[in-house]
Amino acid sequence: MDSFGTRLHAALDERGPLCVGIDPHSQLLAHWGLEDDLAGLEKFSRTVVEALGDRVAALKPQSAFFERHGSRGIAVLESVVREARAAGALVILDVKRGDIGSTMAAYAHAYLDPTSPLAVDAVTVSPYLGFGSLSPIIDTAAAHGGGVFVLALTSNPEGPQVQHAITTEGVTVAQTMLDAVADLNEGAVPLGSFGVVVGATIGETAHDISRLNGPILVPGLGTQGGRPEDLRRIFGESAAAILPSYSREVLAHGPSVTGLRDAAGRALEECRAALQPNVNG
Numbered sequence: 001m002d003s004f005g006t007r008l009h010a011a012l013d014e015r016g017p018l019c020v021g022i023d024p025h026s027q028l029l030a031h032w033g034l035e036d037d038l039a040g041l042e043k044f045s046r047t048v049v050e051a052l053g054d055r056v057a058a059l060k061p062q063s064a065f066f067e068r069h070g071s072r073g074i075a076v077l078e079s080v081v082r083e084a085r086a087a088g089a090l091v092i093l094d095v096k097r098g099d100i101g102s103t104m105a106a107y108a109h110a111y112l113d114p115t116s117p118l119a120v121d122a123v124t125v126s127p128y129l130g131f132g133s134l135s136p137i138i139d140t141a142a143a144h145g146g147g148v149f150v151l152a153l154t155s156n157p158e159g160p161q162v163q164h165a166i167t168t169e170g171v172t173v174a175q176t177m178l179d180a181v182a183d184l185n186e187g188a189v190p191l192g193s194f195g196v197v198v199g200a201t202i203g204e205t206a207h208d209i210s211r212l213n214g215p216i217l218v219p220g221l222g223t224q225g226g227r228p229e230d231l232r233r234i235f236g237e238s239a240a241a242i243l244p245s246y247s248r249e250v251l252a253h254g255p256s257v258t259g260l261r262d263a264a265g266r267a268l269e270e271c272r273a274a275l276q277p278n279v280n281g
């Protein structure tokens, strides 16, 4: 199998820069006229896959909203992942795992070993037990063509307390993570499989992402206040492998399949326009 970086590069070319999150919030289930139960969870998630699985580059189920329904919620997540991948979307499981290395090896098996029932294309991980603790999941991704997105500069207002802290090397914690991911991607063509998460809400920061050679997953758009225009301002020339991600902003247009497709189409066109190279310099 091609590497995740290669598959994502092709998906961005073919389908454009958009990831849609599958976040079955109780409020969204109610808005769709569904009960906050297993049947509601299943109907909601399957409708998103039916509407968008054949057209967006990536779908990003948020594991928490499935976990809250217990083991049967996880079973729904398994089938949603299978259906989304069969429809041609890459699946990024937003699960933000981070633990000691030996436990990370078990998470790696759960999400990135193709023999696992919950195998996906890529996962989000938290590096705040130290970047080295991620080695087992990075190795598993490399062995099986999977991807890993490392939290660097998150979209929530509390993030800078940790991520902007200055390390003993005199750079921010976030810059340390950005540099460590860049090292993993060195020389990868057309795109490395190791990405970072950088929120669209981070505003002006002096972080350098230019060496990354990997994808940047960008949540925080729409409901959290980030706008497509922020993408070029934040990423500048590193805008080549940006994967903007919307959840509630698009999901609020269901349960109509057409409503979801139209909302995703608008988001895609706005992001595409914002990421277009500025020919006038």
Ligand SMILES: O=c1ccn([C@@H]2O[C@H](COP(=O)(O)O)[C@@H](O)[C@H]2O)c(=O)[nH]1
Binding pocket: 021, 023, 062, 094, 153, 154, 155, 156, 197, 198, 199, 219, 220, 221, 222, 223, 224, 245, 246, 247, 248, 249
């Ligand atoms: O920095 C981060 C990392 C992850 N997220 C996740 O993305 C979605 C955002 O949902 P919206 O409805 O588009 O606000 C959600 O699953 C978060 O857990 C993030 O927001 N910020």
